[in-house]
Amino acid sequence: MDEQAVMRERLRRMEAVTDAALSRLGVPEMLDELLERVRVLLGTDTAVILLLDPHARQLVATAAKGLEAEVRQGVRIPVGQGFAGRIAQSRLPVIVSDVTSADVISPILLETGVRSLLGVPIFAAGDVVGVLHVGTFTRRRFGAEDIALLQLVADRAGVAAHIRSAKAEQQAALSLQRSLLPPQLPELAGLSMAARYLPGHEFGVGGDWYDVFPLPSGWTGLVIGDVSGHGLASAVVMGRIRSALRAYALVSDDPAEVLTLLDRKVRHFEAGSLTTALYTMISPDRAAVRLSSAGHLPPVLAVPGRDTVLMDIPVNAPLGVGHPPRRSVTETALPPRSLLLSYTDGLVERRDRIIDVGLKALVSAVQADDPHTVCSLVMSEVAQDPATDDIAVLAVRRETAGPAVSP
Template identity: 70%
Template sequence: MTRSINDDERLRRLEAVTDATLSRLDVSDLLDELLDRVRDLLGVDTAAILLLDGHARQLVATAAKGLEEEVRAGFRVPVGHGFAGRVAATRRPVRLPDVTATDVVNPILLEKGVRSLLGVPIVAGPDLIGVLHVGTLTRRNFGDDDVRLLELVADRAGVAGRIRADKLDLAAALALQRSLLPTQLPEVPGVEMAARYVPGHSSGIGGDWYDVFTLPSGWLGVVIGDVSGHGLASAVVMGRIRSALRAYALICDTPAEALSLLDRKVQHFEAGNLTTALYAMISPDRGRVVVSSAGHLCPVIAEPGRPAELTEIPVDPPLGVGPRIRPRRNGTILLPPGGVLLCYTDGLVERRDQIIDTGLNRLLQLVRAAPAETVCATVMADAGVTRPTDDVAVLAVRRHR
């Protein structure tokens, strides 16, 4: 039968799910407390929250009361499938007075003997966060008051779900950053190096990266690159590209050859991600640098007693933009004793309100043949990147005198 409630009861229910003490709980405890309260207020036997995995377009069982097994089993259901998937797809409340095997895809619901279900979407602004549903072991027609209360609980769960997702993304991004960006550059005979990375996004990481490694031949590999976008998604792509380039560097004799293989990899596995990269190989005597650029800005060279200048190397298309018409090319740079090679990403010199030549000219005025750490500190302090809107990566290599 349909339940009706008076104004006093409705007020009690409203206060129960908007209690200020809930805001002091962490996310997991908040979700559990909400489910406990909604079970009591609605007189139901089960309550569950499934949050959306946006990449997989699946709902993931995250918190449950009376259905704890589905959380332990890591139950997932695609959007549009089953009861919860239907709620997510329509973004509207769904009531099932009589649950049948054709209505649900989670066998745990049937094993528990759930007879009736009510589910509502969890949203935050225009975004779907997940689904909240309750169930009873006896037949029940859920009324409009039940729907409104469950929607109120879903609003609280939506805030908690968004916070949880943001925290997970941030933790993953920071862990990825620590694993991919060198915490300390290697000590290499004949050169000194310094680097900086400043994210232009609140997640603390984006698609810019740099890398330094020694090769079995004695050559030194130096890489800097930029995957379009910000946040965890770009960082994941960046990590795969960085690992692939390291592998290709071991089997290729020139930077152009390695970038050609990387280009094929990006076209096939990372389609749709615009990526630029600069790969330089510094000779064992550190006097010669062979460079190949995939759409990346040319490095700056600063020799003792001379103004800094942009290197004149061929620039080929970025990675993954389409079939190659001609082979990728190498350029050669001479690095004299005391000379500095500065590699950087576009966030260092690009500004929305000016042409890129302005930023490049300013950079040339800042770079000089000084210790690598001094060069990095100078360009980062004086090039207007204290509050960047784009990621900035800088890598300086100075040949010993």
């Protein structure tokens, strides 16, 4: 074959794997089509994509041609072990001209009779997200051109894998959001309330949360909290902490004791996560509130005929940090038509200013008004647009007459 023919063949191969039509396929279809094309272009019998599960540090068989059993059986290869695991660890192509049991740990490769293998890492944003490998049933020596073409295919697969992973995490995060953030707040006699949640990133949920629940004693619990970080990982931790707090709230009507129990749980089961929480309890007659803060910013209190203030309450250590602190409770009156607004730090913090500026703006925006109106005003006047951190806001107002409830 002359030089021009060689160049034309190289161009044909490149066009086959960079075809714009591939981008119009769904992710599973794109991966499937890529594998079929690379198997034809390289003249191989098998082609497999394994994507990285970063939490388990394992490669998971995701798409295959000629080795479909690996996908059906959910084959997992630890990073650093076997043929694919070595590629993921070294971030370099690997060729095995004569496959033996010492080279691979997937028995399916040996049972199928794969003789020679070529594999390359799949990258996305500079990180290894998987491995692409091809194989033949007869002995073959793969060369530099084979490696270059397979890496080109891997780059396309990396884009698809990144899209697939982002969509999966986003969907999971949104599902958590729907299950963990109340779709609507409870209707409780003597109280009106509203809330807002605004994500500061693409996944739509993070570690910020709010919660409202009536208790058997007649008290009402209100929680706002913040688990550090973003996305699915923080949302999962937030969900566990939220559930634990609800359970401890059934044990005690002392918010400091509830947070003390929650602190023990975080230290033991969620070590390494920085979590703040403000737990507020409203009395059955709605005339008083008890508050305890675990590293969380104090709420804003607006009382008709008085200046709106940032409540002066002790802010104890966040959950799971340092030595277990002695947690304190503040009890104060909640006059009729008063509004209490809790929030997370994303509402008032900015990188280019001290937090006092944001707190002052917040206090100026809060009035003893309808909670929905107050939330809208706070979000329009205080929240950064676009949000760079998650924001949760919870506003509760005592109406003129509280319920006749006995604890």
